[in-house]
Amino acid sequence: MGSYLTAFLVGGLFCLIGQLLFDLTPFTPGHILSGFVVAGGILGGLGLYDRLIQFAGAGASLPISSFGNALVKGALSEASRHGLIGILTGMFELTSTGITAAILFAFLTALIFNPRG
Amino acid sequence: MSQKAGRQSVLLDPSPYLTSAAAVVGPMEGKGPLGEDFDLVYPDLRIKEKSFEAAERKMLQEACLLALKKQDLRLGDIDYFLAGDLLNQITVSGYSAAALGIPFFGLYGACSTLTLALSWGAMLVAGGFAQKVLAATSSHNCSAERQYRYPTEYGFQRPRQAQWTVTGAAAAVIGAAGEGPRITAATIGKVVDMGEKDAYGLGAAMAPAAASTLIRHFEDLQRRPDYYDLIVTGDLGQIGAALLRKLLARSGYCLEDNYNDCGLMIYNPELQDVGAGGSGCACSGVVVLGHLYRRMKEGELKRILVVSTGALHSPTTLGQGESIPGVAHAVALEI
Numbered sequence: 001m002g003s004y005l006t007a008f009l010v011g012g013l014f015c016l017i018g019q020l021l022f023d024l025t026p027f028t029p030g031h032i033l034s035g036f037v038v039a040g041g042i043l044g045g046l047g048l049y050d051r052l053i054q055f056a057g058a059g060a061s062l063p064i065s066s067f068g069n070a071l072v073k074g075a076l077s078e079a080s081r082h083g084l085i086g087i088l089t090g091m092f093e094l095t096s097t098g099i100t101a102a103i104l105f106a107f108l109t110a111l112i113f114n115p116r117g
Numbered sequence: 118m119s120q121k122a123g124r125q126s127v128l129l130d131p132s133p134y135l136t137s138a139a140a141v142v143g144p145m146e147g148k149g150p151l152g153e154d155f156d157l158v159y160p161d162l163r164i165k166e167k168s169f170e171a172a173e174r175k176m177l178q179e180a181c182l183l184a185l186k187k188q189d190l191r192l193g194d195i196d197y198f199l200a201g202d203l204l205n206q207i208t209v210s211g212y213s214a215a216a217l218g219i220p221f222f223g224l225y226g227a228c229s230t231l232t233l234a235l236s237w238g239a240m241l242v243a244g245g246f247a248q249k250v251l252a253a254t255s256s257h258n259c260s261a262e263r264q265y266r267y268p269t270e271y272g273f274q275r276p277r278q279a280q281w282t283v284t285g286a287a288a289a290v291i292g293a294a295g296e297g298p299r300i301t302a303a304t305i306g307k308v309v310d311m312g313e314k315d316a317y318g319l320g321a322a323m324a325p326a327a328a329s330t331l332i333r334h335f336e337d338l339q340r341r342p343d344y345y346d347l348i349v350t351g352d353l354g355q356i357g358a359a360l361l362r363k364l365l366a367r368s369g370y371c372l373e374d375n376y377n378d379c380g381l382m383i384y385n386p387e388l389q390d391v392g393a394g395g396s397g398c399a400c401s402g403v404v405v406l407g408h409l410y411r412r413m414k415e416g417e418l419k420r421i422l423v424v425s426t427g428a429l430h431s432p433t434t435l436g437q438g439e440s441i442p443g444v445a446h447a448v449a450l451e452i
């Protein structure tokens with residue numbers, strides 16, 4: 001039960017931060033989205049994001065900040081094996097599933113549906 | 118004899134007539150409080166066309182043909198077609214001009230297009246350069262959102278100060294002779310930029326332009342706001358309309374109950390989720406040429422001042438951090 005509660009609280013906190021940024025600052029959705037990715041990347045680089053995932057499970061791994069964490073993690077792990085060039089080859093190693101799925105499903109959806117309004 | 122009055126206004130004599138007017142709208146506008154005053158309410162936003170942009174073109178052409186039909190006019194009777202819209206390169210108007218085959222003045226004034234077209238058309242007629250001109254404008258919620266903000270598919274959360282782009286089109290025939298309300302005066306607005314940068318705060322960006330044009334109108338023609346039965350701005354919405362009242366009060370002009378905003382008239386804010394009100398070229402277009410035109414013909418209103426308001430930015434300039442310039446043109450209608 002503890003994991004459900006922490007996932008709910010941490011995931012909810014992410015959403016609250018996003019909503020407050022949206023309501024109270026002039027940032028556009030694009031700004032806020034990439035801000036979350038960058039923040040996740042920084043926390044990942046400091047080794048904090050994985051600890052947050054351990055604590056909150058899906059509450060931390062579902063928000064877009066987790067994508068930033070995965071970008072950094074992939075880059076760091078390849079860099080440790082192959083040096084600097086690993087940053088380039090590893091960046092999308094962990095995230096390629098998500099990116100490919102997004103492109104594929106967006107394509108399929110666009111094929112089938114037309115917006116009505 | 119027509120003459121320039123003051124710095125930015127013209128008095129039109131003999132005053133041209135708005136001999137005919139038509140307004141067509143989308144389903145949401147049809148369900149609003151003015152629904153019965155529109156000539157045609159479409160059941161959906163696509164109206165069997167392949168895109169929202171094509172649907173908007175069909176609406177504009179339909180409004181034009183309806184305005185002609187009411188006076189048994191043919192396309193060949195019209196000297197000029199004056200139209201503008203919100204899309205890149207005003208394609209709705211350009212393609213419609215191709216379909217109608219009338220010599221075309223393409224106008225860009227964003228949501229101020231109605232009064233831009235009416236004032237220009239009236240000057241053409243009063244100046245003897247035309248017997249009849251067709252003035253028209255349109256906007257479509259989905260094409261405008263795609264052009265200026267985010268397409269529907271993006272699933273964007275609209276902030277509370279956002280306004281709802283009106284779907285519809287309006288057209289009017291301005292004639293040297295005939296019956297109906299007359300265009301007696303016009304004030305051409307200066308472009309005013311007070312540094313507003315919020316693409317969802319267009320009412321606030323346009324209010325200073327509306328104030329500037331209204332003050333010029335009153336001073337050029339030595340009139341007070343109570344000269345008119347009704348003064349309507351185009352699409353300032355709740356925030357912009359409140360700002361306009363404040364700005365005018367500061368200059369000594371108090372807007373009383375005879376002031377309203379088309380963006381606040383077209384929807385029912387309690388039942389329809391439209392944020393701070395309606396917006397778009399069609400907002401003042403259909404409210405004035407649908408609703409107010411009828412009220413004038415039925416004698417409920419004798420003198421009105423229409424001040425359509427436009428924001429002259431583009432997504433590119435906003436992306437580059439520029440602020441939003443506003444403009445407003447005023448047209449006096451009297452019967």
